[in-house]
Amino acid sequence: MQTNLQYYMTLPNINIEKIKYLEPKDYQDLFLKGAQLYSESKFIESIEVMEVSLKEYLSAEEDCRFQCEGPMLESSKEELFVAITNHFTYALRCNLNCPRKLAYMYGHVHEDLLAS
DSSP: OHHHHHHHHTSTTOOGGGOOOOOOOHHHHHHHHHHHHHHTTOHHHHHHHHHHHHHHHHHHHHHHHHHHOOOOOOOSSSOHHHHHHHHHHHHHHHHHHHHHHHTEETTEEOTTTTTO
16 A cells, blocks of 8 residues: 555655545544654643543544444354354454554554553
């Protein structure tokens, strides 16, 4: 995808200022803005932006975890307790993967985004 973007940016009739990167979520943009303010020693503004970023992140994490839940797929070949175990194992793995999904920004994973 990065190579596609680079290709289109080299075309003659493309105005680079009008290109908007649509992948980042609200909490990601706010996090980066808060980090920038922090590095500029604008601590009060940074705190305000980071608090909003945290609220947005927690909301996105809740949405991610909600998407992990769902009805159990019917399986007549398995015994009931095996099907239930598989369903809950899938939901648990999906829930545990949410922070990693949410930490993916600009093509790479920011480890422990919430902790930082």
